[in-house]
Amino acid sequence: MLAIESNALSKVYRSGLLRRQEVTALTEFSIQVETGQIFSLLGPNGAGKTTFIKMLLSLAAPTSGSASVLGRRLPDVRVREKVGYLPENHRYPGYLTGEQVLSYFGALGGSHAGPLPGRISTLMELVGLSQWRTMKVKKYSKGMMQRLGLAQALINDPEIIFLDEPTDGVDPVGRKEIREILRDLKRRGKTIFLNSHLLSEVELVSDRVAVLDKGHLLKVGTVDEMTATGQAYVIGITGTLPEPVTVAARAFVIRLSQQGENVTAECRTTAELNRVIDLLRKHGVEITSVTRQRSTLEDSFISLITGEARP
Ligand SMILES: Nc1ncnc2c1ncn2[C@@H]1O[C@H](COP(=O)(O)OP(=O)(O)OP(=O)(O)O)[C@@H](O)[C@H]1O
Numbered sequence: 001m002l003a004i005e006s007n008a009l010s011k012v013y014r015s016g017l018l019r020r021q022e023v024t025a026l027t028e029f030s031i032q033v034e035t036g037q038i039f040s041l042l043g044p045n046g047a048g049k050t051t052f053i054k055m056l057l058s059l060a061a062p063t064s065g066s067a068s069v070l071g072r073r074l075p076d077v078r079v080r081e082k083v084g085y086l087p088e089n090h091r092y093p094g095y096l097t098g099e100q101v102l103s104y105f106g107a108l109g110g111s112h113a114g115p116l117p118g119r120i121s122t123l124m125e126l127v128g129l130s131q132w133r134t135m136k137v138k139k140y141s142k143g144m145m146q147r148l149g150l151a152q153a154l155i156n157d158p159e160i161i162f163l164d165e166p167t168d169g170v171d172p173v174g175r176k177e178i179r180e181i182l183r184d185l186k187r188r189g190k191t192i193f194l195n196s197h198l199l200s201e202v203e204l205v206s207d208r209v210a211v212l213d214k215g216h217l218l219k220v221g222t223v224d225e226m227t228a229t230g231q232a233y234v235i236g237i238t239g240t241l242p243e244p245v246t247v248a249a250r251a252f253v254i255r256l257s258q259q260g261e262n263v264t265a266e267c268r269t270t271a272e273l274n275r276v277i278d279l280l281r282k283h284g285v286e287i288t289s290v291t292r293q294r295s296t297l298e299d300s301f302i303s304l305i306t307g308e309a310r311p
């Protein structure tokens, strides 16, 4: 079943005198997110990521297009009973303690007072805030606020969790802990929708990624699909690449070049790679390793955004 589906969803914000000022935040955005997956929306500042989440939560009205969450066509406020949301730049009243924040949001979300304290303890433990549960949130650090925000998003045991920049301001150890929590939630069948511009983060946890820029969907796929560079291989060799190999390989590979002890072969097929290896062996070259070259998601992201996408 699909957890989230959007069809040609667009949003134009209108403001100013006679609402004449227009900002197009999202243009005909269509995606599908399967239940139980971690899906990330990646894009630079102002790409439209937060706008998309707000429309899915019926906090902003689409200008055109349609969307559904958990099979319910939007707008439908009942969807909110089944979702958790960590907004970006969230603020809680500073005079409340961490557990009072959770208690407040739990009550707002309709949780019964009976099981709530137990659930709050479990969540504070989960996000590593147990020892600060009775501290007022005005004394919380940025990272502690993010952790509390994550606990808040989970307070009503949602089916889908929307997290807008969840690791913003969190230190590397905390980020790793948050990734573990997300993986654990996934194991328990939850769907997680993540907004981020932290590419390395997204790469580590996501099943699928969509890249958004200036409101347009540039690409969607698995992390592997996004990072595969096609058929570039790095062949480790000892010594230098013999000239006859370079000449012979030029006839069939896209590119063959040497940097130090590594030969990079850009091939169209694995058969071509094997021909390169045969050539090297024929000329007595010792091969120490063969690896498929991958770009990081960051490389793919930057080349997509700057329009330098490789074929
Ligand atoms: N309430 C609003 N009124 C007018 N314009 C808005 C409003 N909210 C967002 N925008 C504009 O819509 C565009 C998309 O904004 P959005 O907040 O969705 O981007 P984002 O991808 O979440 O960015 P960031 O990574 O900085 O959080 C931006 O140009 C922004 O200025």
Ligand SMILES: [Mg+2]
Pocket (backbone or CB within 6 Å): 049, 050, 051, 088, 164, 195
């Ligand atoms: Mg945003």
